[in-house]
Amino acid sequence: MEIPDFMRFMKRISVTFFSILVFFTYGQLPERKLSKEDYIELYKEIAIEEMNTYRIPASITLAQGILESGSGNSTLARKANNHFGIKCHKGWNGKTYHMDDDAKDECFRVYSNPYDSFKDHSIFLSTRDRYAFLFSLEITDYEGWAHGLKKAGYATNPKYPQLLIRIIEEHNLSQYDQFFNFTGDLIASNSKNTARRKYRETKEDFAPVVISDANRKVYENNGVKFIYAKAGDSYYSIAQDFNIYTFQVRKYNELSKKDPITEGQKLYIEKKKKMAKKAFHVVSPGETMYDISQQYAIRLKKLCRYNNLDEDATLFPDQRIKLTKK
Numbered sequence: 001m002e003i004p005d006f007m008r009f010m011k012r013i014s015v016t017f018f019s020i021l022v023f024f025t026y027g028q029l030p031e032r033k034l035s036k037e038d039y040i041e042l043y044k045e046i047a048i049e050e051m052n053t054y055r056i057p058a059s060i061t062l063a064q065g066i067l068e069s070g071s072g073n074s075t076l077a078r079k080a081n082n083h084f085g086i087k088c089h090k091g092w093n094g095k096t097y098h099m100d101d102d103a104k105d106e107c108f109r110v111y112s113n114p115y116d117s118f119k120d121h122s123i124f125l126s127t128r129d130r131y132a133f134l135f136s137l138e139i140t141d142y143e144g145w146a147h148g149l150k151k152a153g154y155a156t157n158p159k160y161p162q163l164l165i166r167i168i169e170e171h172n173l174s175q176y177d178q179f180f181n182f183t184g185d186l187i188a189s190n191s192k193n194t195a196r197r198k199y200r201e202t203k204e205d206f207a208p209v210v211i212s213d214a215n216r217k218v219y220e221n222n223g224v225k226f227i228y229a230k231a232g233d234s235y236y237s238i239a240q241d242f243n244i245y246t247f248q249v250r251k252y253n254e255l256s257k258k259d260p261i262t263e264g265q266k267l268y269i270e271k272k273k274k275m276a277k278k279a280f281h282v283v284s285p286g287e288t289m290y291d292i293s294q295q296y297a298i299r300l301k302k303l304c305r306y307n308n309l310d311e312d313a314t315l316f317p318d319q320r321i322k323l324t325k326k
Contacts, residue, residue, distance in 0.1 A: 059173035222297035
């Protein structure tokens with residue numbers, strides 16, 4: 001390996017380790033001063049997650065965090081984990097931190113960790129009427145959001161929009177807005193209380209391997225038999241067609257009783273495998289761990305274990321997901 005390549009490699013490792021350390025602890029930031037690049041690397045995943053939950057552009061969240069907290073170096077960020085300068089306001093029952101701001105000895109919210117600050121920022125914007133008009137803007141309209149925040153009274157600095165826009169454009173933060181899941185096709189998994197995108201068949205060209213006694217085409221993926229749901233299908237009707245139990249249909253596809261069946265949905269009629277024949281999968285925008293497990297006929301728990309990820313983990317385009325234990 002060439003020396004410059006080695007140095008870049010070591011730098012990536014150090015940044016990744018630093019990110020993991022903060023994400024696992026969600027505690028106070030380290031003593032060394034953070035650069036804007038450090039801050040973006042640390043919190044871009046949280047900003048994207050919040051965007052997909054509350055529809056606030058990740059670019060705006062990151063730019064506000066950088067501006068309001070001095071890239072996480074401000075006293076308020078370090079002492080109170082408050083990255084967005086959110087004041088106590090009426091109804092705040094948590095811990096408080098007092099410091100001079102627009103007025104003397106103002107009250108600011110204190111958070112247990114930076115993640116809680118990002119979450120409260122999302123809730124703050126999405127639950128106040130004065131910011132409601134912002135949510136009619138396109139997710140990629142960071143300029144509209146920047147000017148709208150100033151118009152709604154988020155900050156008193158007359159140059160607030162220009163400062164946000166400059167940060168976004170200098171650091172290409174708008175690239176993270178493309179990770180918004182435009183399908184918005186989320187359903188709740190009651191058994192695990194997580195958000196899961198309804199699996200959509202990606203039109204793989206499978207040829208039927210057999211016609212069942214119920215005159216249904218059966219296909220095979222990774223050595224596992226499956227069908228495509230037809231209009232009017234239910235877990236009970238599928239179980240009857242293939243002489244299995246209703247709970248097995250749900251179990252084989254890791255679905256709950258209240259998860260609906262849609263026409264064209266891929267449903268396995270026997271247990272999925274522990275691994276795929278392929279080594280890894282490259283994530284496309286909007287994909288979830290469940291999507292990938294269905295695409296390759298791998299058990300979801302195994303897939304999550306190979307990648308050290310939760311079932312509802314936010315995935316990013318071009319991210320590599322291991323499909324085998326090796």
